Amino acid sequence: MASHLHLLSLGAPLLFTDAGEQIRFRTRKHFALLIRLAVEGGRKFTRDYLMDLFWPNVPAPRARHSLAQALTVLKEKIGREHLVVQRASIALVPGVVDADVHGLESCEAEIRGPFLDGFEVPGAVQFEQWKDEWRARLMPRIRDCLVKQMDAGRRVGDFATVERHAQVLLDLDPLSEDAVRGFIEARAWVGDRSNALHAFARFEARLADELGAKPSAELVRIADLLREGRRAAPRPAGAGAGQVSERCERRFEAELLIGREREFSRLYDAWLEVRRRTPRIVVLIGDPGVGKTTLTNAFVSTCQMEGAAIARAQAYDAERELPFAVLAELIKQLTLQRAIGGADPEALSELTRVSPEIFAAFPGVPKPVEWAAEVIPLRLADAFLKAVEAATDESPLVLVVDDIHAADNASAAILHVIARKLPHTRLLLILTARSNELRAAAAPSALASDASIEVLRTLEVEPLPPAAAHGLVAGLVVKADGHIADVPVARILQAGNGNPLALELLTREWLAHGSGSLLGDLEALNTQPVANIGIPRAIGAVFERQIRRLDAPTRAALDLAAVLGRRLADLPLYEVVDLSPAAAGEALSRLRDEGVLREVQGGLEFRNELIRA
């Protein structure tokens, strides 16, 4: 039969009807009686047992009377037909009350705390004993489930869920590393480094105090990442080529991510495969501004927390004709993080052709041998593959090429060669591309659509569903201290058509200009949603207005920044537009506050490539 009532006992006990109404008991013993009957639903209990359980120190006639009274109350609360009262025994009709403890087997139960948390029945010694036994018996299973539930949250990028479960586990067991880790990850996900680090410090101290033990190396690494954005400084002298040197990472800031559970979980599946040494290539494709970069950055920040080394290259239209630009950036990042120090010196030597940083990071790497120009790409591919393999020996590696459609053909071709002969290594390669532009890019599209690459998966990033789009707009309004009631949310959702960039710009613009904003113009222009009339045009218009509000120096900095590509944060360069490094720094930080630039891995880049254009 379908359950008629729901008993939540993992935490303070609560009883609900099927319709979600809470049933309360005036007398705690009555509730306790129901709990006792329900936890082993269907089992028959003798009257004597129940009397002993709840009224141990009263004369039998009185105890009998109290029990009878309690049963009357129960019948009233749950329906008399659901209670089987016989002369000698009492039971619930099986299935009438669905108790959450039964959901522990499959980890479906929502756990709020220990079994019957804070629920005491004074004087009922045997009931208390029974409760304690159950609590102890359930504890391992409860922990197990909390860890599994945290994992399920991680899988879809739902760190609010991770945190909720972590907090419960932490209350149950302050020495649980799983719990501390979940909590730290969740705090870091929302950018709350300070509480994340506090939690780590508390845990470390407690562990030392109570067990004389230390946190695992993995947890220490996470704390290091949070603390300085990098690991302990690399050993300078002596750490020559071929020697595995200390990793030196910069933390990837997670970005606010709304409504991407499906895509996140597909990426996470790939990550799990990679950890099992099956390499994966994931091509994220979608419309301009649909959220490919945001999703990727948020996702790789999770991989980094879980031990991956990350290298990310942004491809720029302006560098499309610059051979190996993208490859060079990847190698540079791997070098600066000391992630490829384990590669053989010959391979490193080959890679210095495109990334001279290697000489400084790994002293002793020989100068590359002269070769005919046409064999160089192949040698580079080979060397890069070796370097990648060396890096994956130490930890899983995630390489990201954002906007592969804008990559130079030489880099794309090398990545293609590598993709075709990837051995069993812990490599996850993520490529993002605008679907419309990918077709026109020869080498990148050859790579992204090569069906013969077995480990390649394509993932379409779709427009946000309405609820998520609404959440995005509402979040922006709150962040700008606006009132949602003043904002024509429905119109913005209609015009934005699920495109986060359009939604974001339209909302911002409305907040700044109210009814005189672009939203009205757009609607007048065309009744079709913005996404259909071309996001770039709409964005261009919004953006132009935004720029007009900037002061002259900031605008000058912006104009220059747009052509500087990856050297955007190179302050001395701004002398050409008459800005001192200090003034340039100020202008860039203003642009970041305005949402034009964003911080990625400690560096700055355009929030969206459309804005840059």
Ligand SMILES: Nc1ncnc2c1ncn2[C@@H]1O[C@H](COP(=O)(O)OP(=O)(O)OP(=O)(O)O)[C@@H](O)[C@H]1O
């Ligand atoms: N899931 C999301 N939750 C919250 N904000 C998002 C989400 N996706 C995108 N955004 C916001 O929308 C804007 C555009 O996103 P993003 O830059 O990731 O798009 P894109 O697909 O990479 O675009 P492009 O094709 O230009 O590279 C960003 O400013 C980002 O903050």
Ligand SMILES: [Mg+2]
């Ligand atoms: Mg992007």
